[in-house]
Amino acid sequence: MKVERCAVAVVGSGAGGGTVAQALAPLVSQGKRVLVLERGPRFRDKDFTGLELDMAGALYAEEGGFLTADGTMTLAFAQGYGGSTIVYTGTSLVAPERIIRGWSVPGLTHGDVDRRSRKYIAENNVHLMERERLNENNRLFVEGAAQAGFRAEQFPLNLRGCRGSSLCNLGCPNAAKQGTNRVQLPNAERLGVEVVTRAEVLRVGERRLEVLVSPRPADGKGEEPEWEPGHYTIEAETIVLAGGALGTTPLLLRSGLPDLPSRIGAGFTCHPAHILVGEHSRPITNDVGHPKSYFVDRAIQDGYVLETCMYFPFITAKNLTGFGTSHSSLMRAFPRLQMILVLACDKAIPENRITVDRRGKPVVHYRFTDGVIESMVRATRASARIFFAAGAIRVHAPSAEPPILHAEESGQIDTRIDARHFRTGTISITAAHLMGGCGMGRSAADSVTDAWGRLHGRPWLRVADASLFPDALEINPYLTIMALADRVAEGVREDLAG
């Protein structure tokens, strides 16, 4: 067992870990060693092939097939230098004021989250895409939404030199997306932060970590690990956990630290989502251009958000309900498909939580509440209206029976699409916004961490990822994760300054 010592050990290199690494990098010049431990590999530019089978296996945990305990929802999260910022679409929204206020975390204000978010908006080149670069999948959404009475808004995106590959969720093949793998981590490394990839943290102890560094598999993508493969003990003055909701919480649960706050694992939310497609009578540009440029926010009124999207053939096939000839006829219409992602704004409830199995692996318990199902049904009806208003000749709606609605049936949207047809185990539901498990709050009685990410009762141990969210965010979480991680780093600097 090798032993390494450092001032700060950061576990994870995504939106949280990458931000903390960069913010703490100036400490290195003061003689303080900062380590980042990333479970996944450091991918090379040539590794991003854009091939679905190739990339899903390399980037996503369990090849993108991680299921909730009852097997009714797939949870997508990436592992690699940059974490899930490798695979998001770069949509960059600041947390709404009402959400941060609703969290009621003493010492956390929306003003502070907003200020820090804007710092990263500037750093990540967040901007609105030029209209002439939008594809028809997005334009039809805007036109259809306007005609159906919805207000479509354009997503600010963190891109630099986007060529419109449409392959964001498989890792940008053109290094255009400004994730932590492109911005914060390289900045941190230039200032002397050490990033160790293929380094899985097995357990966290009192100011120490047990780490296993694995070699690059013979047929694997990415670089060799920076350290020699083997077991390590890392002794650190401060430890920052930023492995994401399904990294940080399971790590704490399997580590066996005494007197942990009892609410670890509670408050899991994830914005359950599924896709809908509308078929047009002519081919549209859908597999070129940025896939997710617009959204309709109905979170307050109806508990859902609609986003444009365009997925790859297998993911599309998986997400269409059913099988056989009707399913295959939609797949053959691929060049004519318009696609919308519907996301429900779920709320933290006691049943929805993260635990671990006997091997310490994460287990996610999730129950679809009536409220979430109603939100998804309302979202499906809205999407159907948008598709038909945009000129679609038929729409695939998972919570309709049968799931195909033809244009001449558009008057039956409210009756055909109904909550009684929303059957788990039949509809493909996926979530990629994994939040909660180490929620912030006042004390160990109501939460796991404080407003600066400190674990109650253990000031040397902090959390800096979406685990901190006491409840759902209702938007893409990465910018808020960065803002909170920035706060965590500030707290660490103050601690180390004594």
Added chain:
Amino acid sequence: MAYVLTSSLRPAFRALATSFVPETDRADAAQWTALEQTIERALAARPPRLRRQIALFVRLLDISARLRHGHSLAALDGFRRTALLERFAASRLLLFRRGVWGLRTLVMLGWYTQPAVILALGYRASAAGWEARP
């Protein structure tokens, strides 16, 4: 690691695959091999319990076909095989609905990731993005 799609399971599995994705009915030997290898690779990383459940569910469907129709899945005509699957997919038991969903997802993974299939669909995404389009 032992294969899930053993030679004894393969006829039932291929029959199911043709119901899930009708195009597989015209798949050549190389396409079947690619489909099954992709599934085996995906399953190799999953817990042994899940692998056993999948094999068990294929056998359960085969036994159901024999009991209900007097034929194995492979010998059953496509119409009745699909009807059988639809009954399981609409079952009140989540376990059965999940089973059908899981199997059809695996077949689609093995089929809709094949380069020739993707090309035939008209899917053309590439790193060159807009520059590759006229």
